[in-house]
Structure formats: structure tokens, C-alpha cells
Amino acid sequence: MxxxxxxxxxxxxxxxxxxxxxxxxxxDEMYDHLTLIKQTYVEQGYTEKxxxxxxxxxxxxxxxxxxxxxxxxxxxxxxxxxxxxLGSYLFVCVQYFSILFVENVANYWLFMPAIAHALILFFSLxxxxxxxxxxxxxxxxxxxLLLMFVFAFPHFNDGLSWHIVFYSIxxxxxxxxxxxALTYSFGxxxxxxxxxxxxxxxxxxxxxxxxxxxxxxxxxxxxxxxPILLLNMxxxxxxxxxxxxxxxxxxxxxxxxxxxxxxxxxxxxxxxxALIFPIYLPELLASDLNDLLFRVIYPIQIFx
Amino acid sequence: xxxxxxxxxxxIALFGSCFLFMTVGFFVTSSQETExxxxxxxxxxAKEDLLVVTKKDNVETLSFQKNNDHNVxxxxxxxxxxxxxPIFVDDxxxxxxETTGYEYRDNQYDKIAEFAYRTIYSLDLITNERKxxxxxxxxxxxxxxxxxxxxxxxTGEDISQNVEPQKAxxxxxxxxxxxxxxxxxxxxxxxxxxxSSMQATEDGTLMLILPDDQSNWTVDTMYEAVERIYExxxxxxxxxxxxxxxxxKIEPITDFVxxxxxxxxQTILNYEDYDGVFDYDLVPFSLVNREEGxxxxxxxxxxxxxxxxxxxxxxxxxxxxAYRGGNAFSLHRYELETGTIDEINVTP
Numbered sequence: 001m002x003x004x005x006x007x008x009x010x011x012x013x014x015x016x017x018x019x020x021x022x023x024x025x026x027x028d029e030m031y032d033h034l035t036l037i038k039q040t041y042v043e044q045g046y047t048e049k050x051x052x053x054x055x056x057x058x059x060x061x062x063x064x065x066x067x068x069x070x071x072x073x074x075x076x077x078x079x080x081x082x083x084x085x086l087g088s089y090l091f092v093c094v095q096y097f098s099i100l101f102v103e104n105v106a107n108y109w110l111f112m113p114a115i116a117h118a119l120i121l122f123f124s125l126x127x128x129x130x131x132x133x134x135x136x137x138x139x140x141x142x143x144x145l146l147l148m149f150v151f152a153f154p155h156f157n158d159g160l161s162w163h164i165v166f167y168s169i170x171x172x173x174x175x176x177x178x179x180x181a182l183t184y185s186f187g188x189x190x191x192x193x194x195x196x197x198x199x200x201x202x203x204x205x206x207x208x209x210x211x212x213x214x215x216x217x218x219x220x221x222x223x224x225x226x227p228i229l230l231l232n233m234x235x236x237x238x239x240x241x242x243x244x245x246x247x248x249x250x251x252x253x254x255x256x257x258x259x260x261x262x263x264x265x266x267x268x269x270x271x272x273x274a275l276i277f278p279i280y281l282p283e284l285l286a287s288d289l290n291d292l293l294f295r296v297i298y299p300i301q302i303f304x
Numbered sequence: 305x306x307x308x309x310x311x312x313x314x315x316i317a318l319f320g321s322c323f324l325f326m327t328v329g330f331f332v333t334s335s336q337e338t339e340x341x342x343x344x345x346x347x348x349x350a351k352e353d354l355l356v357v358t359k360k361d362n363v364e365t366l367s368f369q370k371n372n373d374h375n376v377x378x379x380x381x382x383x384x385x386x387x388x389x390p391i392f393v394d395d396x397x398x399x400x401x402e403t404t405g406y407e408y409r410d411n412q413y414d415k416i417a418e419f420a421y422r423t424i425y426s427l428d429l430i431t432n433e434r435k436x437x438x439x440x441x442x443x444x445x446x447x448x449x450x451x452x453x454x455x456x457x458x459t460g461e462d463i464s465q466n467v468e469p470q471k472a473x474x475x476x477x478x479x480x481x482x483x484x485x486x487x488x489x490x491x492x493x494x495x496x497x498x499x500s501s502m503q504a505t506e507d508g509t510l511m512l513i514l515p516d517d518q519s520n521w522t523v524d525t526m527y528e529a530v531e532r533i534y535e536x537x538x539x540x541x542x543x544x545x546x547x548x549x550x551x552x553k554i555e556p557i558t559d560f561v562x563x564x565x566x567x568x569x570q571t572i573l574n575y576e577d578y579d580g581v582f583d584y585d586l587v588p589f590s591l592v593n594r595e596e597g598x599x600x601x602x603x604x605x606x607x608x609x610x611x612x613x614x615x616x617x618x619x620x621x622x623x624x625x626a627y628r629g630g631n632a633f634s635l636h637r638y639e640l641e642t643g644t645i646d647e648i649n650v651t652p
Contacts, residue, residue, distance in 0.1 A: 064307070089318065096325060100328075100332055100333075101332070104332070105333065106332065107329075108326050108329065111325070114322050117318060118315055118319065121314055121318060122311060125307070125310055125311050126307070128307045
């Protein structure tokens with residue numbers, strides 16, 4: 001196989017959100033198919049190089065094929081992403097214009113989520129660039145969730161329908177985050193383990209976002225966001241990212257250490273306990289234990 | 305169309321429409337911005353002449369308006385300074401406060417009063433001759449003139465004079481000041497809350513609103529205290545505050561004016577049945593039989609700065625909160641007998 005054909009097939013399989021071994025299977029299958037087409041052209045009198053070129057041309061554009069494979073694994077993925085991007089953008093526009101014409105105030109920052117809308121729109125329509133990977137799409141969806149929550153919350157209107165639409169958008173985004181992470185082309189014990197890891201870690205990530213977001217919001221309202229506070233609040237996300245990466249890596253290798261690594265989730269329980277007990281239920285624990293738990297959420301303490 | 309073109313056009317359409325909508329917003333807000341804008345600060349005398357403060361390009365202007373005629377400019381503030389509490393002293397004299405305002409540290413709640421500059425001026429409405437009544441550091445908020453005793457009284461926070469102000473240790477120090485010969489003499493500091501709605505009575509006493517835990521307040525009483533109307537003789541020391549409003553009233557009073565046989569005050573009608581929005585309204589209170597009358601039914605939550613130039617005329621400011629874009633103020637004249645409401649053009 002020539003280097004060109006090898007690159008061509010690699011670009012196709014890299015367009016899909018599959019683990020390494022699945023991609024190797026796809027690669028082999030497409031290689032056989034491509035070789036057959038090439039062989040047909042050779043038999044028709046073309047040179048090896050010409051036959052290879054023509055076979056690749058007949059096979060199709062690599063990003064388009066990869067996108068098709070991805071679409072087969074996750075039906076209506078493109079349509080759902082398109083609805084989310086355009087629906088959220090429409091929600092933002094309606095909110096912007098209703099405030100503009102009713103209250104004569106132009107809230108330009110309402111368009112901040114448009115950055116995430118553009119990214120999701122790109123992933124929805126893209127059949128050209130080889131970037132349709134789970135990680136990038138999910139990062140865009142998380143960004144969308146955060147930007148929509150921070151900038152497009154319908155404060156301006158107490159009407160239930162606005163809030164239903166808003167929470168439907170957030171719910172749709174959360175669904176797509178889970179759905180994207182859990183998409184695999186086939187299921188075996190390794191995939192089941194990975195699905196468990198994704199589900200638990202994504203849920204922990206959301207719980208951390210809610211808990212820490214609440215603290216940050218309270219500081220933003222009644223105090224100021226000190227860099228030390230932000231540093232302290234970033235620790236659980238750093239630990240979360242490291243634990244998530246380790247577990248996925250071990251699952252990919254089918255490592256025997258994976259079962260032990262599940263215990264790393266204890267950090268999340270500890271952190272959630274530290275968020276709940278010292279702040280909301282301090283009377284349930286001894287003061288020393290409360291102080292210790294407070295240290296967990298605020299490890300770096302600087303006193304003026 | 306190739307996928308590359310579709311992608312490019314979609315992203316251009318998305319970002320292009322964002323910029324287009326933002327431009328539309330800019331033009332809509334620019335075209336509707338009213339400058340000079342009424343700041344909500346005004347006074348009205350018995351002839352219904354007006355002193356109004358408007359703002360344009362961060363400069364506040366005090367104007368005199370007679371018979372709804374054109375405004376006559378009396379005073380322009382320094383850039384970014386504020387004009388507070390203009391008052392009619394007599395038919396041809398006004399007084400007001402010019403201030404640099406609070407300083408803000410890290411956020412809107414962390415404000416410093418003690419380093420502000422304040423000047424109280426008097427102004428001849430005919431010759432426009434201006435005199436300094438007093439200068440101070442700190443925040444002076446309200447000014448009132450008691451004609452029967454020819455005295456100026458002011459409320460303020462963290463006031464100092466003739467010395468370099470010191471950073472306040474904790475909280476702010478609210479007090480009532482008697483102004484004599486350019487000096488601010490503290491005559492009352494018994495409450496954490498700055499007295500509000502100060503006004504003189506015909507016989508020379510001072511009426512004001514204070515919480516009922518004044519003089520013996522603690523952190524715990526602050527949450528239980530109810531704002532009530534008191535009366536006092538500002539020349540007596542120590543100041544003796546006498547309760548004017550009904551001592552059994554459980555709803556706080558937020559503003560008031562004196563009318564023919566009593567008071568007309570703003571209070572909360574659903575204080576005990578609070579459902580997320582307080583129902584403010586104006587209610588007459590007879591000082592003769594000490595009973596509340598029927599609510600006026602203005603049903604405007606943004607009503608403030610009440611003034612009663614005559615017994616059956618009420619002036620008030622309506623504050624409309626433009627969403628996240630600050631406040632807009634309008635001045636209204638209300639005929640108590642007929643219920644007729646007119647909006648006053650403060651920039652004819």
C-alpha cells in the first residue's frame with residue numbers, strides 16, 4: 001500500500017469517534033474494498049498509480065465518508081446539532097430584540113453564546129475538515145451550556161414558557177453531551193466500562209459545576225472573585241480531568257488497574273460532602289471535621 | 305455548493321447577523337436616548353415653580369422652571385459630579401448640594417463615603433448670585449430649610465470638616481447636622497439609617513422618617529425595626545424625637561408629605577402577605593382622629609420624592625427601571641381631589 005492510500009484511509013477512520021482497535025478494523029475493511037476497486041482499474045489497463053488515484057476518487061472524499069460513518073453510529077446527530085445551534089441562536093435573538101424594543105436596552109453580551117452556536121453549527125455541517133471528534137464536539141457543547149447559562153438566562157421575563165424553552169435548550173445540550181460521549185460503533189465489555197466511566201465522570205462534572213458555580217455566583221454577588229478563590233475552585237476540575245483521563249486510558253488498554261482506579265471517584269464524594277456539610281449542615285459534624293472538610297474545598301487559604 | 309462553501313457561508317451568516325443585530329441595537333438605543341435626562345431630583349414651591357436637575361454628558365444642571373415655561377439654567381456641576389436636594393429657601397432663593405459622590409472600591413456594594421467633596425450652595429434665582437453655605441468631606445444627602453427658624457438641616461454619612469478625613473473603621477456613620485456659619489454641627493446620630501423625607505412644619509419643627517429602634521438599636525433589632533414618622537425641634541439638645549405616625553402600624557413608611565389635616569404617606573399594603581412583590585401605595589393619615597384613609601390606588605412601585613406644594617396637589621417622581629440599563633425618571637402632578645395625573649415636562 002502506498003503512503004498516499006495509507007494517509008487517505010487514516011483520514012477517514014480518524015474522522016470517527018471510535019477506539020483504536022475499532023478504527024483498525026474499519027481501516028482493514030476499507031483497505032480491502034479499496035484494493036478491489038484498484039485491482040479492477042489495473043485490469044482495465046491503468047498503471048498502479050493511476051488505478052490507486054481513481055480508486056480513491058471513486059471511494060469518495062475522506063471527510064464525507066468519515067462523517068457518514070459517524071452519522072451511522074449516531075443517527076440524526078447532524079440534525080440534532082443543527083436544531084440546537086439554530087434554536088439557541090434564535091432564543092438569544094428573540095430575547096435580545098424583546099429587551100431592545102420593550103426596554104430600550106441593547107444587551108450586546110447576549111450574543112456571547114453565538115461563539116458556541118458557531119462551533120456546534122460547524123460540527124453539524126462539517127464534511128470537509130477532519131475534526132469531528134468526540135472531545136472537540138463535547139467541549140463545544142459544554143461551552144454552549146456555560147455561555148447560555150451565564151449570558152442568556154431569561155432574567156427579563158418571569159413567564160414560564162421562556163423558562164421552559166431555556167431549560168429545554170440546556171437539557172438538549174446535556175443530552176447531546178452524554179449521547180456523544182456514549183456513542184460507540186459496537187458494544188463489548190470494554191465499551192460498557194467506557195460508557196460507565198463517561199456517565200459517572202460527566203455526571204460528577206455537572207455536579208461540580210453546579211456546586212462550585214453556586215459558590216462563585218455568591219462571591220460575585222456579595223464580594224469579589226479573588227484569584228486565590230478561583231485557584232481553589234479550579235482544583236476539583238483539575239482532579240476531575242486527571243481522573244477521567246486516567247480511567248479512559250486504562251479502559252482503552254483494558255488494564256487490570258482500571259478496577260482499582262474506580263476508587264478515584266471517592267474524591268468527588270469527599271468534595272460534595274465538603275460542599276454540603278460545613279456550609280449547610282455544620283451542626284451535624286464536629287467543628288474540627290467541618291474545618292477539615294472546608295480545607296478540602298479551600299486548600300489554599302490566605303488571610304489578610 | 306461544496307461543503308466548504310456551505311460551512312463558510314453558515315458561519316458568516318451567523319456572525320454577520322450578530323453584528324447586524326448589535327448595530328441595530330446601537331442605533332435604536334442611540335436614537336431613543338433622552339439627553340438631557342431628568343435625574344429624579346427636584347423641588348416645587350407653593351406657586352408650583354420647579355427646581356429640576358437634569359444630566360447631559362456627565363454634567364448635571366440645576367434649572368428653574370416657572371409656569372411650565374422654558375427652563376432657566378442656574379448651575380452646571382463639575383464633570384461627573386452630582387447635584388442633590390435642591391430646595392426653595394424663599395421665593396427668590398434656592399439651595400442645593402454639589403458632590404463628587406461615593407467612591408467605589410471593588411464592587412457596587414463596597415463604597416466609601418468619607419472622601420467625597422460636598423458643597424452646599426445658595427443661589428439667588430433673580431441675579432443668579434451664588435454663595436457657599438458650607439463645605440464638607442463625606443456624603444451629604446438631604447437638605448431642608450426651616451423657614452420659621454431660618455435654619456438649614458442636612459443628613460449625611462461620614463462627614464468631616466476642616467480636617468483630612470480618615471478611613472472609616474467599620475460601617476458608616478449616619479447623622480443629622482445643623483448648619484450654622486458654615487459649620488455642620490451634629491445634632492443626632494442615634495440610628496444606623498440616614499433619616500429620610502426630612503421636611504419642615506409651619507411651626508418650625510422637623511419631620512422625618514427613622515426606624516423605630518433608633519437610639520437603642522442592635523444588629524438584631526435592625527431586622528425587626530419598622531420605619532415611622534417622627535417630629536422634633538432641631539434646636540433642642542439632645543434631640544427629642546416624638547412619634548407622629550401610628551405606633552401600632554406594622555408596615556414601614558417609605559416617604560410622606562404633609563397635607564391639610566394630616567399626612568399622606570407611602571407604605572406597603574401587603575407587608576404581611578408578601579408574595580414576592582411589595583404592593584406600595586399612598587395612604588392618607590389623619591392627625592385628628594389618627595386613622596388611615598383609603599389608599600390612593602396609584603399602584604406604581606416606583607413612586608418616590610413626594611412633595612405637596614398645596615393641600616390638594618401632590619408631586620412625585622416615577623422611577624422606571626430600565627432592565628440592566630439604569631433608571632429613567634419622570635415627574636408627575638397629581639390632583640388629590642379629582643385624581644387627575646399629569647406628567648410634567650422637565651425639559652420644555
